[in-house]
Amino acid sequence: MPDMVYPAKPRPGDRIAILSPSAGVPAVFPDVYELGLSRLRDEFGLVPVEFPTTRAAAATPRERARDITAAFADPTIAAVIASIGGDDQITVLRHLDDEVIRANPKPFFGFSDNTNLLNHLFHLGVVAFHGGAVMTSLARGGAMHPLSAGSLRAALFDSGWQELTASADHGDEPNDWADASLRGVPPRMWPVDGWRWEGARRVVEGPLWGGCLEILSWLLQAGFVAPPERFDGHVLVVETSEEMPAGAEVFRTLRNMGERGLLERFGAILVGRPMAWNFERRPTPEQKAVYRDEQADAVRRAVAAYAPAAVLVFDLDIGHTDPQLILPVGGDVRVDAVEQRISVRY
Incomplete structure (x- = not known):
């Protein structure tokens, strides 16, 4: 495997590719998509550049791969950000031109189904960034959450170490995109107590890997x-x-990683606060708490069996919930369980 390379950072005024490597959701909710683009322009000073499949509702895997390769090859493009996730990006990977991507490394931002590309870039030796899709945190109702905006700004433009901050509030009930009247309304948020630290009390530093657990299972x-x-x-x-996998499924995925001899390799395991609500399943706050506890117990069982010496941190503000901290996949992270601090190198 190659050594990891941090791609050069964009600067305000640079052109940034906006791609839909998974679902063509910008074609379905163009006003939500445009809101995210406007914030990239107005709040981050970047120039969004769309490719042929960015707004295509049904682009083939080969067509989407062609746009990804083209964005990395284009010398006028300084970074790449996904519009949103989906559920079939794994079919895109075999159509990519890895030599072009490896020769032209650029920062890539995305999460959820984009875990496929994050892992693919990891294999190519390119540090990429978990988080930051156009139609989620950037297009949040009312305004971006300050923690999301600050983390994305640091990941885009800064190169040094950044200490992560636990959020004082949390949301997992996004606004209904079909209701245009909610564009200016922030989603519902609840107070939270921050991260939960368990396991070994030591400092672990090393490269980061992972993402959405369901996608990691598919990749495996x-x-x-x-x-x-x-x-x-x-x-x-x-x-x-937001598909809210059952605790049993979470345990089985991690158990299978353990049986593969994979889980024991990690000195620390960071776990995002679970998404506990979707538009088809709308549990009460009490039911949400039960679901989150079941998922945490599933993680504990697997870690106790296969990585008992690991530092374990629950309820990070990452991925599908609000706000969203950006993490460098393949990049450096320091997990200090003594001082209970997490830092990443962007």
């Missing part, structure tokens, strides 16, 4: 994850999506 099934020894000294991050 398809044979797209590096051999276990590649992850010696790494830190694992996992979070789950």
Whole structure:
């Protein structure tokens, strides 16, 4: 495996590619998409550049791969950001031109189904960024959450170490995009107590790997994850999506990683606060708490069996919930369980 390379950072005024490597949702909710683009322009000073499939409702995997390769090859493009996730990006990977991407590394931002590309870039030796899709945190009702905006700004433009801050509030009930009257209304938020630290009390520093747990499971099934020894000294991050996998499924995925000899390689395991609500399943706050506890127990069981010496941190503000901290996949992270601090190098 190659050494990891941090791509050069964009600067305000640079052109940034906006791609839809998974679902063509910008074609379905163009006003939400445009809101995210306007914030990239107005609040971050970047120039969004669309490619042929960015607003295409049904682009083929080969067509989407062509746009990804073209965005990396284009010398006028300084970074790449996904419009949103989906559920079939794994079919895009075999159509990518890896030599072009490896020769032209650029910062890539995305999460959820974009865990596929984050892992693919990791294999190519390119640090990429978990978080920051156009139609989610950037197009949040009312305004971007300050923590999301600050983290994205640091990941885009800064190169040094950044200490992460736990949020004082949390949301997992996004506004209904079909209701245009909610564009200026912030989503509902609840107060939270921050991160929960368990396991070993020590400092772990190393490269980060992971993403959406459901997508990691698919990648493992398809044979797209590096051999276990590649992850010696790494830190694992996992979070789950709005599909709300049951605790049993979370445990089985982590157990299978353990049986593969993978889970034991990680000195620290970071777990995102679970998404506990969707438009089809609308649990009460009490039911949400039960679901989150079941998922945390599932993680604890797997870690106790396969990585008992690991530092374990729950309820990070990452991935599918609001706000969203950006994490560098393949980049450096320091998990200090003594002082209970987490820092990343952007």
